[in-house]
Amino acid sequence: MCSQRMSEKNMSEEKLFSNLEVSFSSMSDRSLKKAHFIFSVINNNHLSVILSSLVKFSLFIRLPIKGIIRHTVFEHFCGGESIRDSELTIQKLATHGIGTILDYSVEGEDSEKGFDATMNEIIKIITYAKGADDVPFSVFKMSGMGPVEVMAKVSANIGLNSSELSAFNRMKDRVKAVCDLAYHSNVPIMIDSEETWIQPAIDDIVYEMMAAYNRDAAIVYNTYQMYRVDSLNLLQEAFLRAEEQGFFIGAKLVRGAYMEQERERAGELNYTDPIHPDKTATDNSFNEGLKFCVQRAERISVMCGSHNEHSNQLLTTFIEQFSFDKKDNRFWFAQLYGMGDNISFNLAKMGYNVTKYVPYGPVQKVMPYLLRRAKENTSVSGQSSRELQLIKSEMKRRKLLT
Secondary structure (H helix, E strand, C coil): HHHHHHHHHHHHHHHCCCCCHHHHHCCCCCCHHHHHHHHHHHHHHHHHHHHHHHHHHHHCCCCCCCCHHHHHHHHHHECCCCCCCCCHHHHHHHHCCCCCEECCCCCCCCHHHHHHHHHHHHHHHHHHHHHCCCCCCEEEEEHCCCCCCHHHHHHCCCCCHHHHHHHHHHHHHHHHHHHHHHHCCCCHHHHHHHCCCHHHHHHHHHHHHHHHHHHCCCCCEEEEEEEEECCHHHHHHHHHHHHHCCCEEEEECCCCCCCCHHHHHHHHHCCCEECCCCCCCCCCCCCCHHHHHHHCCHHHHHHCCCHHHHHHHHHHHHHCCCCCCCCCCCCCEECCCCCCCCHHHHHCCCCCCCEEEEEECCCCHHHHHHHHHHHHHHCCCHHHHHHHHHHHHHHHHCCCCC
C-alpha cells in the first residue's frame, strides 16, 4: 500500500510539471542548446571543478575571457550587469506570468565603502520595484551590509570593542534604512540566511525589523534553511514571538546553501553537526515547515524557495486543502533564473504566484556567486542531472537532438 501511494505521488508530480512546451516556452532553440552545453558541464563534477578553477585563474591574471563568460553561463543565469540591463529578462518572465526578484549578487565587498554601495543598490531595487508590478519582492544578504566577523562575535555573545560596536550599529542603520524604504514603498523584502555561526545576529536584527514594519502585513521576510536540525523549532518560536508582540511573519523556506562549510567547521571545532544527517530528514523538515506556515496563514506569509518537485506540489495541495485562492498574496513559489523552469512555468500557467530569483551585477564581480552556485549544483543530489534530462527531452521534442 505504501509503495502504491508513493507511485501515485510520483505520477502526480510528474504530471504537474511535465508539460515541456510550457516549461521551455521562453527559450529559443539557441538558448536551449546553450543550456544543454552548460548543464552538461555542470553535471560532470571533474570537468566543472577544472573549468571553475580555470575561470578563477583567468580572471585573476586578467585574461580577456569576460566576453565568453557573458555570453554563456552569465547570460543563462543572470539578468544583466545592471537593473536596466535586466529589464528584458523581467519583461520576458512577465509575459509568462512570472515575477522577478532582482538579486544584486556581488559578494565579498568587505569594507564600509562596499557596504554602503550594496545598501544603495538595494535602495535602487526597491525604488524600481515600487513602480513595477512584475518585481514583487526585493532581497539582500546581511553580509553585504556589515562585517561578518562582527556578526560572528555577536552571535557567539562575545563583547565588541568600540570600533566593532560602531561597525555593527552602522550595519543595523543600513538594514533599517532599507527596510523602512521597503515598508513605505510596499515592496516586501527578504533577508537571506547565511552560515549558522553568524545567523543569530542576523535573526535578532530581522525580528527587530519585523516588529517595526510587519504590523499590518508581512513586509520583512526571514529565511529558514530547513537542512538545519533546529530550523523547524526556530520557525515555531518566531510564530510565538509574532503572536505575543502582534506582528506578522514573512518566511522564506529553502533547504540550505552552506552544507559543506557547516559540516567542515563542525568537524574542525568538534561540535555537533547542525545539519540534518540525510536528504530525507531535510525534505521532511522543509515540508513540515510549509505545512506549519499554511496552517497559520493568519499570521505567516510563506515563500517556497525550492527546486524540489514534491515540495512545490505539496504547497499547491495545502493551498487547495485549506481553500485558499491560488493568487492569495500569502503564498509564493520561487526558483532561480536559469533553473527549475518546469516548476516555475507550469505553476505560473496554473495561476499560482511564481517568481524567479534573477541575479545581476558586473560580470567579474558576480563570478564568485556563479561559481558557488555551480559548486552547489554538483553537490545537490540529482539537481543538475534533472535539469539536463529535461533539456534533452525538450530538444528531442523540438527535433534538435536525436
